Amino acid sequence: MNLSNTSSSYGAVAKSFHWLIALLILTMFPLGFVADTMAQSLRAGADTGVDTVVFLFSLHKTLGVAIFFVALARILWALSQTRPGLLHPDRKAEAFLAHAIHWVLYGSLVLVPLSGWIHNAATTGFAPIWWPFGQGLPFVPTDEGVAAFFGGLHKVLVYVLGGAVGLHVAGALKHHVIDRDATLRRMLPGRVAAAAPVAASHGPAPFAAALVIWAVAIGIGAAAGYLPVRGTAAEAPKLEAAAMDWQVETGTLGITVTQLGKPVEGSFADWTAAITFEEPVAPGPAGEVKVTVSIPSLTLGSVTEQAMAADFFDAENHPTAEFAGKIEKTADGYVATGPLTIKGQSVPLTLPFTLAIDGDTATMSGEAEVNRLDFGLGKSMPDEGSVGFTVAIKVALTASRTSH
Template identity: 30%
Template sequence: MPQRYSLAAIILHWAIAALLAFQIAVGWALGSLGARGFALFQLHKSIGITVLLLTLLRIGVRWWKPRPAKLEGGWQGALASSVHVGLYAFMLGAPLTGWALVSTAKVKVPTLFFGVIPLPHLPLPMASHGLAEGGHSLLAWIGIALVALHVAGALRHHVLMRDGLIWRMVPGRSTALLLGLPALILVGFLLGRAILPGAAPVAPDAPAANAVEAPAEDNAVEAAGNASDNAAAPAANETAAVAEEPAGPPPAWAVQPGGKIGFSVGNSGETISGNFSKWTAKVVMDPDHPESADIKVTIDMASASVGDAYKDGMLPGDEFFGSAAHPTATFVAKGAEKSGANGYRAHGTLTLKGVAKPQAIRFTLSGSGKSRKVSGSASVARLPFGVGNGDSSTGLDPKVMVTFNFDAKTQ
């Protein structure tokens, strides 16, 4: 029977194999999880560093306890050696490129090794982010191919050649261990798939959650449902019913499907852009008499997304929106003024993270009669609201541009 590897090498071999199977199972899905994948991204990073450390230990063990002699020469032996070298390059390169990817991201997301030990960022230029991202993805596929070749070679020796080569990586000639140790790889893969977040509930279309409501205190008619009901019952809120009012009061407007509130901020020469998928508004205004305007916009801060799971996972935290303690932000304005042919300006109050500050918005109306297109913007100073108050925000510009556009109708 061929000489076995050391017990330390055997343990490290199967442990790394199971962890790599877990990483592959999780990695396939991370890009599509959005904010739901933030915690899983952190786990993925921690296990990646674990693989890196175990691989370094495995190299040390191999240096201390040299591997058994090769049983096969020729091109087959050369191929087997090449696959082994490639696997070591994969086990080292995949974690390192992942670490580089995180270190060169626009927003420096802190990494805690299993939630305890801070992992410093690598001192790499941000320009290398694309290379790190592409390299990490390429190495994953190369690693899968190498693992497949490694498994095929092991099966060839055990089933076709019957030379007992596989027993070198089993501590004792036990059929149970021969079956159980490779099963750890399948367990790792299945566990990785099992802990993925389930399919996200089908969210209502954003515009349906944006039905406009008129303030009750002005005797205008409220839209169908209140703000909290709108996000859960889109069909009832696609248009807001306006009750008949005596002639004179300004009309209430209902947002139509297709509206959007977005935001963007500079970050070390780059721009980070996102949007809020859930928001409601109460708007009453006569375009010919803008002083009649009564506006209230409520934004669900937990609905913020920049399309990146790392950053989306940070947005609800205290460093940015603190949405657990302050789930909504509101803008309230009484009255507006003309600023051009179709332009208006409204001065009001923005309340964000429990802080209320004066805020101005600009908007334009196009169209006529009972149907208008609305678009506008506001430049919001983030620091007075405590938005971006940590180490990962040092590169952010002090002003955040907020934009909005939607169609509105009245009866």
């Protein structure tokens, strides 16, 4: 068999590429749907093994990136080749449709994995691509809004690819079963004795038709809400500003969890702190602080929804967390000590912090570590393989004095 195409049949290289990619693509569909469905039921609080979902997604992403590179090689090869001619040049509409679908297929082989890959690069946490080159991509910011957009685009492009493969296979079978011609046989292994076909026309119209198909699909996808322009905004109940003699002006409340051995950082967008504080001359009591945190305002990489689920924060039943601490000046800094209540469980917390007061403005920052199991978070993951036990809490704020 020839390695290269001839005017009547595909060569061994084109055939190998075709069937290798067909096999991979047909594996990716069930893999993507099963992984996505399991991830959704996990978010809804089901007992599905997180490890299985992570495994399936990592497999999906790694195979998908492999397809991307095989597809590039295939496209470069196809550009260097003659294309076997048309077996039925008189059936103009059929030939046009077949060519347009070939363009959609070729384009999809690049666009589908690329959109998934950009989604993966923009998000943090969850299932990694199994390779040593990192998860990021140049020019792709780590941003949940970008991740959500490309996740949605991936789905829309996947549906276009699915429809195109369906039409393509139906066409191939029609040629084989109804027309009984050599269309399928000349793509199968082995030599085919076929009538010399008429050279295929390579006008730009089929390509333009493919572009229209994508544009329409993206339009429908956007209208159906698949392509959020902003990130998935947390539906957080707005907390009332707390009464205090120090008013928090700016601040961040962040947490870092370890997922699959890698740190995933997150932060709460909505929290309040009621602070009474009087600088004592010597080490001793200095005031009180009460922090109320809106749990649904947490963004935690790509695992925000998992974090809200019943097994973790159970945001629906426990929408706020609280810390009520007594502030003390120590020999070398400050410390707030008191119960931290998450998901109805109170555990004593000691939060050492630094404080600088400049006139009526105070700047503080502090860090502490807690064990998620103390609060009953992630009981379904009693070992550290998927999610580590230690959760680091980091708080930094500036406050201004409101009463003297």
